[in-house]
Amino acid sequence: MTTLKEKQQIQKEFQSRMDEDELLNCMRCGFCLPTCPTYIESGFQESHSPRGRIALMKAVVDGHIEPDEDVERSLNMCLGCRACEPVCPSGVNYGHLLEEARDIINQNKKHSLSARVIRKTVFKGLFPYQNRMRTLTSLLGIYQRSGMQNIVHKSGLMKLFPDSLATMEKVLPQVPARKEMLNRPEHLEPIGARQKKVAFFSGCLMDTMFMKTNDSTMQLLQIAGCEIVIPKSQACCGALHGHSGEKEDAKALAKRNIVAFEEAEVDYIITNAGGCGAFLIDYDHLLKDDPHWAERAKAFSMKLKDISAILVELDFHKKELFLSKQVITYQDSCHLRNVMKTASEPRMLLQAIQGTTYCEMKNADSCCGSGGIYNIVESEMSMKILDSKMDTVKETEAKTIVTANPGCLLQMKLGIEREGLSDQMRAVHIADLLLEAVGE
Incomplete structure (x- = not known):
């Protein structure tokens, strides 16, 4: 329960920190409503729409309502998929407003003891330290x-756990041994003539739990003619912190990454996780008010590129790609599509694979319900969204669902398992499928 003193402080910071021009930019036109999964799955509740949430933020700023539990609940129910942004005629940066509001609330309310312990352990004690991530992941491997x-x-x-968590445990990838996770490359030469020099953002979960996908990504880059630098001093992207109201920690991680990649002196910084990429490319906004870091953050953001985008740029889709006869469909990573503006490139690559039939999924651009840790903290809403998504997946009659983000990958695996389709269908990251198709 938020105390009166906490509410007053939250309201004060809303008034001083929220971008009122951005709040006023919302014309209440409703173009965002059909794109918002929580608005649809909640039975069209206005408070669970982007327009409704902006109205709540504005009402707190104006002093018309208190920043109470209902306001916080509405903001927490948001997936942060940012599907509302591309369709907004006014170009409202909804994601920036959401993160600022969550940060204000989380930094000015007293969490329960258990929540404080969990937040401190995860945000301050685990994700900023890759060696600790390796240790935790290696325990899962054991x-x-x-x-x-x-x-x-x-x-x-x-059976003691919620159904979604129990099923999630079943579909987790087979993780590598700690020795493998420690033996990571720092520099790789291209195969054939060098086309580009790139740096690879390896990530925290991607370089532990999904390490094989990182390996596939680097092999693809080499085949495409890229010299690859993998800065050892890079850190977690900070997305989990930024989305969960820990903005200062996110800024600290951003600065570590900017320094690490500045030293690499490359053409591009490559990511293979839509969620990470979207947060990395927003470093220029995250640090815009810091005179020492603003320009450096902007230079960093301008070099960000998804693996699919650079592969298309280097004509990888014109290579001989082949797989056995199967129907393939693609589920967009919300952040890759809505923030990094990368949607056509994955499709071009998939459609170039001979022997397969590409079938576009209805509403492939709508969220699968993963949302980072959303499927854990808001399991009921997440499963409603996933069930709707699986209805559209089944319509394609696909054998292979392709994704471009680890959270989406696990969510689609979860959907396949929940539907009892694990003997008929698989979910795979696009990097792993392309490496399979190139025959390496």
């Missing part, structure tokens, strides 16, 4: 390889 996972499943212990 659990998977030792036979303990089979024992837990047979014992029925997973």
Whole structure:
């Protein structure tokens, strides 16, 4: 429960920190409504739409309402998919407003003891330190390889957890051993003539739990003619912090990454995770008020490019790509499409694979319900969105669902498992599928 003193402080900071011009930019036209998954799945509740949330923020700024639990609930229910932004005639930067509002609330309310412990452990003690991420992931690997996972499943212990979490545990990738995670490259030469010199943002979860996808990405870059630098001093992108009301920690991580990649002196900085890429490309906004970092952040952001975008630029889709006969469909990463503006390139690459049939999914640009950790903290709404998504997936009759973000990948795997389709369908990251298609 937020106290009166906390509410007053939150309101004061809303008035001083929220961009009122941006709030006034919203014309209340409603173009955002059909694009918002929480508005649709909540039964068209205005408070769960982008327009409604902006109205709530403006009402707090104007002093018409208190920043109470209902306001916080509305903001927390948002996936942050930013599908509202491309359709907004006024160009409202909704994602920036949402992150600022969440930060103000989280920094000025007293969390429960358990929430404080969890937030401190995750945001300050785990994600900023890649070695700790490796240690945690290696424990998961031991659990998977030792036979303990089979024992837990047979014992029925997973029934104690919510269905979505129990199913998620089942679809987690087989993670590498700690020794493999420690033995990571820092520089790779191109295969053939050098076309570009790039730096690779390896990420935290991507270079541990999804390390094989990172390896596939780097191999694809080499085949495309890229010299690759992988800065050892890079850090977590800060997306989890920025989306969860820990903006100062996100800024600290951004500065670490800017320094790490400045030293690389490359043509592009390549990502293979839509969520990470969208936050990285927004560093110029995150640090816009810092005179020492603003220009450096802008230079960093201008070099960001998704793996699919550089592959198309280097004509990878014109290579001989082949897979066995199958129907392929693509689920957009919201952040890759809506923030990084990358949508046609993944499709061009997939459509170039001989032997396959590409089938465009209805509403492929709508969110799958993953939203970082949204499918854990807002499981009920996430599963409603996923169930709707799986209805459109089944219409394609696809054998392979392709994604471009680890959260989306796990969510689609979860959907396949929930629908009982694991013997008929698979979900795969685009980098892994392309490497499979090129025959390496």
